[in-house]
Amino acid sequence: MGGNLRGRKVTIMMSAEARDTAEPILDGEHMYRLGLQASTGGEENELNLVTAHKWFNLAAMQGNLEARAYRAELANEMSSEEIAEAQRQARAYLATHREKLHS
Numbered sequence: 001m002g003g004n005l006r007g008r009k010v011t012i013m014m015s016a017e018a019r020d021t022a023e024p025i026l027d028g029e030h031m032y033r034l035g036l037q038a039s040t041g042g043e044e045n046e047l048n049l050v051t052a053h054k055w056f057n058l059a060a061m062q063g064n065l066e067a068r069a070y071r072a073e074l075a076n077e078m079s080s081e082e083i084a085e086a087q088r089q090a091r092a093y094l095a096t097h098r099e100k101l102h103s
Contacts, residue, residue: 028062031055035067039074049078053086058093 026034035055041047053074059067075083 026058028059028064028067031059031062032064032067035059035070039070049074050082050086050089053078053083054089054093057086057090 032055035052037043037052038046038048038055039052053071056067056071056074060071078086
């Protein structure tokens with residue numbers, strides 16, 4: 001990757017491992033789709049309501065109304081401990097991605 005900073009060429013180096021393991025910055029629609037995948041088991045048939053709630057919660061924060069409805073439905077099927085864990089995971093995601101989400 002390269003760029004130009006006040007007439008100077010700037011090169012940013014990133015190891016292949018860092019590039020391959022970097023998390024993409026997701027928008028509300030992608031978060032919603034991840035919630036759907038986790039809530040239905042997706043292609044791998046791995047149902048995970050905590051993860052689904054986390055993604056629906058994050059998508060709802062981005063303004064996705066369907067995600068808000070699905071999050072409410074999931075909450076009816078989850079224990080208070082599971083909901084608390086999903087909320088902890090959502091807060092952890094925001095702690096590391098908040099600036100990226102709003103830029």
